[in-house]
Amino acid sequence: MEKLKELLGGVAAFLVVLVIVWAIWSGPAEEEVVGVECSSNPAQSEIILPEPDYSGIGVEKAIGKRRSVREYSVENITLEELSMLLWAGQGTTSEWGGRAAPSAGALYPIELYVVPNRVEGVYCGIYKYLPGEHKLVLVQEGDFREKVAGAALGQECVWNAAAVIVMTSVQERTAVKYGERSELYIAMEAGHISENILLEAVSLGLGAVPVGGFSTEEIDGILGVEEGESSLYIAVVGKV
Numbered sequence: 224m225e226k227l228k229e230l231l232g233g234v235a236a237f238l239v240v241l242v243i244v245w246a247i248w249s250g251p252a253e254e255e256v257v258g259v260e261c262s263s264n265p266a267q268s269e270i271i272l273p274e275p276d277y278s279g280i281g282v283e284k285a286i287g288k289r290r291s292v293r294e295y296s297v298e299n300i301t302l303e304e305l306s307m308l309l310w311a312g313q314g315t316t317s318e319w320g321g322r323a324a325p326s327a328g329a330l331y332p333i334e335l336y337v338v339p340n341r342v343e344g345v346y347c348g349i350y351k352y353l354p355g356e357h358k359l360v361l362v363q364e365g366d367f368r369e370k371v372a373g374a375a376l377g378q379e380c381v382w383n384a385a386a387v388i389v390m391t392s393v394q395e396r397t398a399v400k401y402g403e404r405s406e407l408y409i410a411m412e413a414g415h416i417s418e419n420i421l422l423e424a425v426s427l428g429l430g431a432v433p434v435g436g437f438s439t440e441e442i443d444g445i446l447g448v449e450e451g452e453s454s455l456y457i458a459v460v461g462k463v
């Protein structure tokens with residue numbers, strides 16, 4: 224009996240040592256590494272985005288090459304790349320404030336929010352894009368990667384994305400002029416904006432996919448939108 228106890232004690236000690244060695248040797252899991260980049264940077268209340276660079280690949284090539292890409296590398300995207308994606312979606316392209324994507328009555332009901340999981344030099348949080356000043360303002364500090372992926376039905380492409388761009392709409396802006404048709408117009412506008420972002424991603428050599436599969440209530444809650452504003456569509460982007 225004593226011999227058996229000794230033997231079992233020896234086996235248990237060996238297993239403990241084995242687990243410790245394995246834990247030290249294996250280091251953090253890949254999943255833990257992906258997406259932590261933003262945590263190591265200081266918080267910014269606003270980020271002035273780099274000026275857009277118009278030397279892309281051309282619209283025909285971008286249309287011809289566009290495909291939904293759902294797998295990304297662990298690399299960061301750059302602030303220049305994020306700047307281009309936001310400019311393509313909602314950037315100001317005229318002196319009177321006209322934007323990159325068409326809008327019924329030029330009423331611009333759609334807002335863009337960014338959850339930057341891995342954007343060079345950008346701290347974790349939720350940022351709102353201000354087209355007129357081409358800058359981002361911090362809405363909430365913190366790492367929202369897991370929450371956002373969860374609200375998007377746990378889709379891996381959202382979890383692995385370097386940046387998640389959420390389109391919300393303030394329906395009243397369009398409804399004051401177009402009444403009941405505003406809902407339809409806003410959905411059309413989200414399509415325009417999304418396609419611009421997707422084609423810009425192709426031009427930049429990034430992978431992207433539009434995501435409609437998410438809980439509106441959950442995303443609204445995460446963004447902390449006010450009454451009358453609601454999430455509509457998501458574009459996720461990453462390096463391939």
Ligand SMILES: Cc1cc2nc3c(=O)[nH]c(=O)nc-3n(C[C@H](O)[C@H](O)[C@H](O)COP(=O)(O)O)c2cc1C
Nearest residue numbers: 289290291292293375378380432433434435436437
């Ligand atoms: C309104 C809409 C919602 C979509 N939602 C998702 C989604 O939640 N997740 C996803 O992986 N792809 C989503 N997609 C991408 C489609 O699956 C994709 O466009 C389709 O398979 C055709 O492939 P392609 O984009 O490479 O041409 C969505 C596309 C649209 C237009």
